Amino acid sequence: MTTTAPVKPSFLRAAFGGLPRPFWALWGGTLVNRLGTMALPFTGVFLTQARGLSVAAAGVVMAVYGAGSLLSQLLAGVLADRIGRRATLAGGMVATAAALLALGYSTTLPAILASMLVLGLVVDAYRPASNALVADLVPPQSRPRAFGLLFWAVNLGYSIGMTAGGWLAQQGFLLLFWIDAVSCLVFAALVWRAVPETRPQGGTEAGGFGVVLRDRLMLAFTLVILGDALVYSQTFTMLPVAMVELAGLTTGQFGTAMALNGVLIVVVQPLVSGWLGRRDAPRTLAAGMAVMGVGFALTSFVTSTAMLAVTIAVWTTGEIITAGIAGTILTRLAPAHLRGRYAGLFGFAWSAAGLLAPLLGSVLLAAGGQPALWFTVGGIGLAAAAGMLAIGPAIRRR
Structure with missing residues (x-):
């Protein structure tokens, strides 16, 4: 009697199969929005x-916008637990569309300031709800892959949107605001129609952020994430300034080198997402943080486009390693009924880094030039990796 060897799953099935249909509605909405x-x-x-x-x-x-974004994640986390994940995400997208159009039509400084404050409050309100939805919808063994696929959608959509936006801006900025607003409404409609409400019954029970803030492991994890976010935030704050003003590259050369980041993520990340998801999460996240830190430290030696491309390839490798892993750890730490609030604190670390990164970077550049900036940033990355390893055993026990 002959036996047939089992057919190995194809790459597409391994990378994209086995996830629930509502997740794909969330994924599709994320892609359209980006x-x-x-x-x-x-x-x-x-x-x-x-x-x-x-x-x-x-x-x-822009500072007013940043102040709004600091509050955004915390407020949205509460709403995701109180009124529901679907309502918070869809409502945040509708509010973002309205704020974008208000900004596009604002002509006075007070109107612009008010629109930017509201936009900061609502533009990322979807993130805690999205994180909680993935945790609610996807079984634990598939969550690293699911978070990785969302990361992939964000980068794929953003790289295409940025390219198209640069061209369309020449036709008039108002068109950009309308396209952005419509994409938000499409995201809201997809989630409202195709994603069920997943908030556990009893989600409004007492505790709230007091429980989150008394969770010392979550606070330690948030501090680690803040360090990682400070490193990554340099990519869109001080890296362009340092490369053009100090390293002598043109904006075209910088843009060409940075395109490598998007290409590597789009091509490589789906190939390795499943494999990385089967590794020990704390060690994997620490490894990615360390690689990112080394990549940014190497930026001190950049004097050409080719050298910049090498450093980008290094820290992008770290970015790919970490994709999806931090979200997976977050779902391990958070009780089901507080997933929104935990995700809100997690998002707060990223919002805070967005404000702190340019302040830190500008001070370091002024004090000691590129070596002071990039060796410090690299050191923060390695410190975050060490912190992740230190709390790894507690995360495994949780």
Whole structure:
């Protein structure tokens, strides 16, 4: 009697199969939303060119946006646990669409400031709800892959949206705001129609953020994530400045090198996501953080586009390793009825890093040039990796 060897699953099945249909609605909405993210990356240009604000005034407006984003994650985390994941995500997207259009049509400084504050409050309100939905919908063994696929969708959509936005901005900034707003409404509609409410019954029980803030392991994990976020946030804050102003590269050369980041993520991340998800999560996350730290430390030696591309390849490798793992650990730490609040604190670390990274970077560049900046950033990455290893045993016990 002959036996037939079992057929190995194809790459597509291994990378994309076995996940529930509502997850794919969430994934599709995320992709559409990122494809349409065209207005925010060009907000600074819009404020100075289309509205005639000075660079200093534009900086104040962006700071107001940052202040709103700090509160956004915490408030959205509470809402995700109280009124539900689906309602918070869809409502946040509708509010974001309205705030984008309000900003696009604002012509006075008070109106612009008010629109940017509201936009900061709502633009990322979907994140805690999205994290909680993945934890609620996807079985534990598939969560690293699910979070990795969302990371992949964000990068794929954002890279295409940025490219298209740069061209469409020449036709007029208002078009960007409309495209961005419509993509938010599509995301909201997809989630509302195709994703069930998953908030556990009893999600409004007493405890709230007091429980989260008394969770010393979660606080330690948040501190580690803050370190990692401070490292990664340099990619869109001080890295462009340092490469163009100090390393002597042109904006075109910098953009060409940075394109490697998106290409590597889109091509490599789906190939390794499943394999990485089967590894020990704390050690894997620590390894990725360490690789990112080394990659940014190497930036001190960049004098050409080729050398910059090498460093980008190194820290992008670390970024790929960490993709999906942090979210997986977060779901291990959070009780089901508090997943929104835990995700809110997690997101707060990223919002805080977005504000702190340029402040830290500018001070270090002024004090000691590129070596001071990039060796410090690399050291923060390695410290975050060490911290992750230190709390790893407690995470495994949890």
